[in-house]
Amino acid sequence: MEQALKGMKVVDLSQVLAGPYCTMVFGDMGADVIKVEKYPLGDDTRTMGPYINEESYMYMMVNRNKRGMCVNLKTEAGLKVFYDLIKDADVLVENYRPGVTKKLGIDYEILKEINSDIIYCSISGYGQTGPYRDKGGLDIMAQGLSGLIDMTGDKEGKPAKVGIAIHDIAAAETAIQSILAAYIHRLKGGKGQYIDISLVDSGLAWTVWEAAAFFGKGEVAARNGTAHRVSAPYQGFKTKDGFILIGAGNQKLWENLCQHVLHKPEWINEERFLTNSIRAGNVEELEAEMEKILTGNTSDYWLNLLEKHGIPSGPILSYDQALGNEQIQARDMILDYEHPAGGSMKTLGFPAKFSETPGKLQKPAPLLGQHNNEILEELGYSLEDLKQLTNNNILKVNQTNEKVNS
Numbered sequence: 001m002e003q004a005l006k007g008m009k010v011v012d013l014s015q016v017l018a019g020p021y022c023t024m025v026f027g028d029m030g031a032d033v034i035k036v037e038k039y040p041l042g043d044d045t046r047t048m049g050p051y052i053n054e055e056s057y058m059y060m061m062v063n064r065n066k067r068g069m070c071v072n073l074k075t076e077a078g079l080k081v082f083y084d085l086i087k088d089a090d091v092l093v094e095n096y097r098p099g100v101t102k103k104l105g106i107d108y109e110i111l112k113e114i115n116s117d118i119i120y121c122s123i124s125g126y127g128q129t130g131p132y133r134d135k136g137g138l139d140i141m142a143q144g145l146s147g148l149i150d151m152t153g154d155k156e157g158k159p160a161k162v163g164i165a166i167h168d169i170a171a172a173e174t175a176i177q178s179i180l181a182a183y184i185h186r187l188k189g190g191k192g193q194y195i196d197i198s199l200v201d202s203g204l205a206w207t208v209w210e211a212a213a214f215f216g217k218g219e220v221a222a223r224n225g226t227a228h229r230v231s232a233p234y235q236g237f238k239t240k241d242g243f244i245l246i247g248a249g250n251q252k253l254w255e256n257l258c259q260h261v262l263h264k265p266e267w268i269n270e271e272r273f274l275t276n277s278i279r280a281g282n283v284e285e286l287e288a289e290m291e292k293i294l295t296g297n298t299s300d301y302w303l304n305l306l307e308k309h310g311i312p313s314g315p316i317l318s319y320d321q322a323l324g325n326e327q328i329q330a331r332d333m334i335l336d337y338e339h340p341a342g343g344s345m346k347t348l349g350f351p352a353k354f355s356e357t358p359g360k361l362q363k364p365a366p367l368l369g370q371h372n373n374e375i376l377e378e379l380g381y382s383l384e385d386l387k388q389l390t391n392n393n394i395l396k397v398n399q400t401n402e403k404v405n406s
Helices: 018-028 057-061 076-086 100-104 108-114 139-145 166-187 199-204 208-217 251-261 265-269 276-281 283-294 299-308 319-324 326-330 372-378 383-391 399-405
Strands: 009-012 032-038 066-071 091-094 119-124 194-198 234-238 243-247 313-315 334-339 343-348
Touching: 009 018, 018 032, 018 066, 018 091, 018 119, 018 166, 032 076, 057 343, 066 076, 066 372, 076 108, 091 166, 100 108, 108 119, 119 166, 139 166, 139 199, 166 194, 166 199, 194 199, 234 283, 243 299, 251 265, 251 276, 251 299, 276 283, 299 313, 319 326, 372 383
Parallel strands: 009 032, 009 091, 032 066, 091 119, 119 194
Antiparallel strands: 234 243, 243 313, 334 343
């Protein structure tokens, strides 16, 4: 089966997480992704452990299905290499701070003179405009500015960062859909264009229910533990041996829960619990009353009973338990592959299951500068050119790569 994005050429100038995740998805869908790493040490993620044979596992997780180059863009010869690469590229993704690309000679205004069809996507903490445009913006700062940290955690506890780098991933997903929209526009006869993606904007755009509460009633989203802001019961509950999740968020499910699971049919007409909105307003009392019952038996007991009566429920798993879960395993969300330095390794699978153009794990993350020669030969450079560029500190390869290619 031919993949959906076969024929698309993507140049990846980004590093760490948001940009590399975006371009990884394009690679998974069949695009030719060329990762151009900064000279001489490459992507900053290469310095982050854990390591397998001196290769960063974190780097390898988000740079699969790419070919890799390491080019010194601070030199005239390095810039020429980059400009040659851009001539027939469809997409460029970068995450430099505003102004740095202009200083390096790789900003949109320059590159569109080389390739007028280029779709140029910048990903930064705060975007290319506004008073914060020149600040360094990481995921945790974006979570703070968007209000996400303030609304996360236990009601009486400290504000908490979301467990994953959610603004980085939000920015990556926003970049993916935006680039694909621009690519479709160009395929329909339109022009290339510039796309400005902000970590803050991307995460803020996901707070749709919280925005509705604020714009509609002036309610400010606050820390609420695992409880839902407008539905109850819809949260985690303590059992005899752990915690489970129960989502009886409509009246029919609530009545079913009262009658067949909790054996408290009188709660159906209880004033404190009469409707969904009333229950949400009395969620602490509801939690306390339910846990008096739920702590009398095990999580497995309750989950089996809840499933029997059609009430949405589930366990709260640790991450290792999640990766070993039978549903996740059945969905091929963990893949095995071979890396030239790391050997036998595992990575996450493809979340979208296409019937005709499925994602494929075609190549592992590149070693530093692994495909310098291959890519430049495709651009018409001779072996002597390549040797000169390497000897003159324009191209960089690591020792492991030299052994692999020897």
